[in-house]
Amino acid sequence: MPSPFLTRNALADTDSLALLQLRRDQIIPTILRDHDDENQGYWEGKVTNTRFGSFPHSTLIGQPWGSQIVASKVDTGSRGRGKSAKRKAEELDAEATTTGAEDEKKKPSLRAPVSADSGFLHVLAPTPEAWTMSLPHRTQVVYTPDYSYILHRLRVRPGCTVIEAGAGSGSFTHASARAVFNGYPETDGTTKRRRLGKELRDHGLDGIVEATHRDVYEDGFLLGDPKTGKSPKANAIFLDLPAPWLALKHLVRNPPPGQESALDPESPAYLCTFSPCLEQAERTIRTMRKLSWLNISMVEVAQRRLDVKRDRIGLDTEGVRGATLFPKTVEEAVAKLRSDEQRAKLIRENRSTRDQPDHQPIAKETAFYNEKTDIPVYAQGRLTHRSEPDLRTHTSYLVFAILPRAWSEDDEQKCREQWPSAKVVRPDNEPKTSKKQMKREAAIARAKLREQQKESEEKPQPESEDKAEEEKIEEESTKA
C-alpha cells in the first residue's frame, strides 16, 4: 500500500491514517478501521472520542478528504465495566471457536450512528505538517519552520539519501521521507527504539525509511555491521544528537581501511546539526573545521504565528463581544462628557424640585448612540495582527556544512584529457546567438532587402510575399 503521506486516494479509506482536525492546533491522528480493532465495545464499531463529541469511524470512512463530519450520539456510558468485560469475554469465547466467519457476521450488526449536535471535525489526509502538530511527543520535536529550512538547505530532493540520527518524535523523518520519496532517509535512534518503527509501518513509509537502532558515536552509519556494513551513500545528514561532534568522525571521505564511507562518493555531502546550546554548536564547528568541512555556517530560525483580529473601540460598542467601550476620538470623548454633564445637571435640577407636588422622576438614561450602522459586525473595527500569545523563541542552533565529493588524481587526469585546459576556440566576448536566431535575422534581412527592391521597382505591389515569408519563418521557429 502506498503511504497516505505520499500518494492518497480521493476518499478516506479503511486502514488509512487520517488526521481528525478539531481546531487549528488540535489534531488527533487515528487509523480508520471498519471494525473495533481495540475492542472497546462500542455498538458503532471503532469510535474516536473528542472534546466535541464521538465520531464512529463508519461516519468517516468513504468520505472525501477534507469533509466536515458531524459528531454522533454514541453510548459511552452503558459500556460500563461489568458489561464490557462480559462482552469481551463473550467475544473472546467466540473468537476462540470461530474466527474469520464470525467477524464477517459481526460487521453488519454494528449500529448505524445517529448524528448529535455536540460538534464536528474535519477529516484530513495526513501531511508531515499536520502530523507534526498532532504527534505523540516523545522527545523534543523538530517543528515545521526548522525542518522546512533544514531540508531546503540540505538540498534534499527526490532520489537523495538522508541520514537522520536521533529521530526522536519522527517529525523530521516524515518530512524528509516526503522530500526524498524514492530515495530513503535513514533513521538512527540513539536511545531507546521507542515506537517509531511501528509508526513508520503504519504510515506506509517502511519502504522508504530504514530505521536502525544503535550508538552512532561508536558505531557510525554503515548499514548492518558497523565495520563491514554497506554504505547508505548519503547525500545529506541531519544530526539531532546531544554531542554531534562525536559522530562526525564517521562521516569522512576516507574511512579507515576496509570500511566504506557512509557518504555518497559522487555528490557533495550536506550536513546539519541541531543543538539547543551554543557550547554544543561551537564544539561541533571546531570539529568540522578539523575534518575539512566547508561553508560552515550557523543560524537560528525565529518563527512567529500571527493572530488576526478586528479591534473595535468606541462608545457605540456596548454589548459587542470583544470590543472596548472607550471613546474612539477626541470629539466622541467631548460629546460624551458633554452629555454626561447635561444629564448631571438634569438630575441636580430634578433633585431640587423633589419637594414640589408636580415632581416627576427622570426618564431612564437614553443610549448615547442611537443610530445603527450598516456595516455588518464581521467588518467593523480596525484590522490588526499580533504575534500569538505563546512564542517559541528558541528552538536550536542549526549548523550547516558541506563536504565536496571525493576527487582523486585519476579523476583529475581523466578530466584534463577530456577537456584540454588550454583549448580555446571562441573568444569569450563574442555574443552567443543560437542558429535559429541567426537564421531568423538573415531571413528578416533578406525580406527587407526584397522589400526595398520592390519599392524601388514597382510601388503598388502589396507585401503579400513578405508576409508569406514571415509566416514561414514563424513556422520554422515553432517547429524547432
Place this chain on the structure above:
Amino acid sequence: MHSYIRPGQFVAIRLQSDQLRLIQIIPDTVVNLGRFGSFTANQIIGRPFYFTFEILDACDEAGNQLRVVSATELHAETLLADGEGDGEGDDVETGENGIPMRTNRQINDENSSQKLTLEEIEELKREAGGAGKDIVAKLLESHSAIDQKTAFSLAKYTLRKRKKYLKRFTVLPLDVGLLANYLIEERDAQKSMELRDEHIGLIGCWGNVHHSGNIEVGEGMKPHGRYAIVDETGGLVVAAMAERMGILYPHDADEDPTEEQDVPASNAAESQPTDGPQKSRRIRPQPMSATTNTITVIHPYSQPNLSLLKFFGYDTNNPDESHPLHTHLKSISWMQLADPNSDPLYANEPPIIPAEELAELKQSKRTAYYHKRNRWTRVKAVVDEGRAGNFDGLIVSTLLEPASVLKTMVPLLAGSAPVVVYSPTVESLVELADMYSTARRTAFINKKRELESQSSEGEAVDLSSLHEEFVVDPTILLPPTLQTSRVRPWQVLPGRTHPLMTGRGGAEGYLFHGVRVFPTTQNIQAAGNVRKRRKMETTSTPISDRDVEMTS
C-alpha cells in the same frame, strides 16, 4: 544531485569579495572574473562543486592555471582569522580579568599607519606572484601599527586585505536556494518578491509539494501531484516547487562524468535540422503532456514570465524537449481559466483537413496545419484539465489581490489540498485572513441558509447576493493561519561568538496557509453549549473555541 560541473551548465562563482556571479560554463571559452583574473572554462568542467580554485600567475606546460585550494588550507586561514591559527590560539594576552590587554586606545584614526603608498601597492600588484598572497604579506609587514592591533583587529585586517587581493574563487552549483540568495543580494530583490530561503522551505512544506511517485493511477485514485501555482517572481517559486518535485534538473539521473559524452542538451536541440526531409522522426514528447507530477502556472498576461528557469536549462521561448519541465510544466492564462471561449486559441478549433487533401499541400502548409492542430489540442487539453480542477495544492506568490486568486482557485482544489499564499508584506494577508474569520464564516452560513429557506422546493437557489457580499467562500478553507519566519546568522569563532552585526532589511515576508475542506450540508446546531462550559471549568484549555462558535 550536483556531482560535477557540466558543460553548458549555469554555475555560481563566489569570489573572494563574497560577490556571486552566475556564469554559463561553455567549453573552450575563457571565463573572465574581472580584477580576480580569468581562466579557461575547460579547467573546471567535470570537476566537483564547492572546490575553491586559485588562479596561478603562470600556466604549466599543459595550460593549467588553476590550483585547488585544500580545505585544510582554507581553514588555516579561517583559524588565522580566528586569532588562533598555527597554534597561536592562546596568544591573546589577557589581563587579570581575562580581558584582552591590548586595546584600541592608542590607535589613531588616520590612514598613515600603512607605510606602503598607493603607487607601491600598484607596483606590487603588477610584479608579485603567488596569487596575491605576497601582496597581503607585504601589506601586513609595512603596517606600522601592526603590533598595536589586538588579535581580533589583526584578523579582521588580514581578512580584509585578503579579500581584496587573493585570486581565488569557489564554484557552487546553481540551485534554487543559491538563486534566491543571488537575486536578493545582487539583483533587484523586489523582482523576486524578496523571497528568502526560509520562506521557500515553508512554502514547499505547507504546500505539501513533493514528488508523486511512479505509482500507476489505480481505481479510486486520481492523478496525483498536480499543483497549481500563481507565480510573479519570474519563475523562482515554480523552480523551487519543481526542485521539490524532481523535475527541475535535466541531468539528475546520470551522475558519472566519464560516461557523459553528450553535447549539452540545449545545443542539441538547436543543432537539429528544422526543415528538410526527416523520415525517421523520433517520437517527440508533446509539451505539457504529463498527467501526474505536474505544475500548472496561471498567469495574467498571455505568456507566463518564467525567465529564471533559464538558469536550470529551460528557456520558455526555446524549450528543450528533453527537459522534464517541457512535459510537466503547463500554463493557463486567467482568461482561459475563467472564460475560455474568449480565447481564440481555445475556442477556434482549426478545421480538420482530410488526409488525401493534406498530402497535396505544400510541405510548409502541412507543417503549419499540424502545428495549429497540435497547439489547439494542447491548449484545449490543458485548459479543460485546469478548469476541471482537483489540484493537489495551490501555491500563490502574486501581485494580484490574494482574495481574488483564492476566490477562483480554492473551489478547484481537491479535498484536503493545502493553500499557501506568500506575500512580502503583511497587510494583504491580514485582509485575506480576515476574509476567513470566524465571524464572517458564521455570517456567511446564516445568510446562505436564509437564502435557501426563501427559495421554494426544487428550485435552484440564487446565491448571487451572497457572493456579492462575500468575496471568498469562508467555509471551504480551514484553518486560516498566518506566519512569518526569519533566519538569524551567527558568527562562530572561539571566544567571539555572536549574531552577525548587520543583516539585510527589507520585506519581512509572510505566509498564509490553510486547507481546502468540504462543509457538511447538514445543519449544525450549537456545539453543545452547556456541556462545553462545564468542561471549560474542569480543563484548563483556552477559551477561543473558534470552530465551535459556529452556531446558527
